[in-house]
Amino acid sequence: MKTEAFVFDAYGTLYDVQSVSKITCEKFPRHGELITQVWRLKQLEYTWLRSLMNSYRSFWDITEESLIYTLDAVGVESDAATRAQIMDKYLHLDPHPDCHSALDALAGVPLAILSNGNQGILDTLVENTGLDRKLEATISVDKVGIFKPHAAAYELVEERLNVKPENVVFVSSNAFDACAAKNFGFRVAWIERVTRKAMNREVDEAEHVGPSTMFKLLRMQMEDLGMEPDYRLTSLNELVALR
């Protein structure tokens, strides 16, 4: 099988969504970590719920809705300016340490992003972090008005890049995304950022299982959906073997 393109998920895969914790901890020292985890969990929930209810809103709007939900539920006061400063981090997320080197090593093969993010915030993020010079396309689900894991989102890859799914290596560290991409027909590399062994050990050694461990338990382990990715990698740098 020829690899005609590598297509990457953005949030969690190329970009570290946990990097918002710097600003949430600065603004809310007592509850920064809790806010970071509930926010991210709820943000994805809202993409699924709105997709199922046929009531799409942009990822930016959902990110704000889920932030407001989180701050209210946790019970901290916030004003619009504070929330705007927190939201702004989504335009300046830290790339994962393996992001730039991995993309460099794949140069020559078309590289693209397929993300839930709306086009405006994706383009800004990609430019702010210098990925625009490495990517052939930044594809947003916004065009179809429904989020992953709906097939309409994954269909955008062939439409935009003109490559058949079986010739695409789709890369995600989000297990649900990796499973759905496999189910759709891509070759899939799942980036296992927290191995099962490390997860088990973290739970075993925890005196109290807190929000960060809950997040990893819920979102950073391979799903039991009967849809197995083709490759399990622990770093984006291992993708070079699939070019």
Added chain:
Amino acid sequence: MKTEAFVFDAYGTLYDVQSVSKITCEKFPRHGELITQVWRLKQLEYTWLRSLMNSYRSFWDITEESLIYTLDAVGVESDAATRAQIMDKYLHLDPHPDCHSALDALAGVPLAILSNGNQGILDTLVENTGLDRKLEATISVDKVGIFKPHAAAYELVEERLNVKPENVVFVSSNAFDACAAKNFGFRVAWIERVTRKAMNREVDEAEHVGPSTMFKLLRMQMEDLGMEPDYRLTSLNELVALR
């Protein structure tokens, strides 16, 4: 507006899904509470993901998939017999303390369940807990092969009971379900089992935010989806005012 029927969500609304913790804590003393919460969170996630991926499986199957996921991620060994004993609790969930009295007080108005559960397990649960004598219908989404919050699930009420959505009071303690039901066109009563004030206090007073508080933060607070239920009640017993 005439109330021609009360339609209830089952899991979490009439039945206490947290009542599985008795058996999970018995089987896994160190991690029973964690398993209970991750399992329920993942179970609902799977209903949403499978609905979006067009890869429906029955709620019973999803309940088992999500249990296996949870036990593996937490890192406890289990055999099929142990899992079967845990799963069996879904056929014998405890009704919430306000369940029987509330249904009795509404007698005379048609009462029904609309649930994600498949018909077989719902019928068994309803019979095991004596609700069969109080309900006119137990409606399962299984017939349409897609879970709440998809509209096709809510459409089953009119089809089965022959009442217009605006004449139905739909009752749920699951916030996403209450929002989606409102969005669909029902009159909606949300059972606020953990008030915002109690939630805020729980977080404020927690030395460590654990799995149970995480669950409440994620699933027992009103969603910020711009879809407001008509009534916020703290107990099913308050429904009598809406008959």
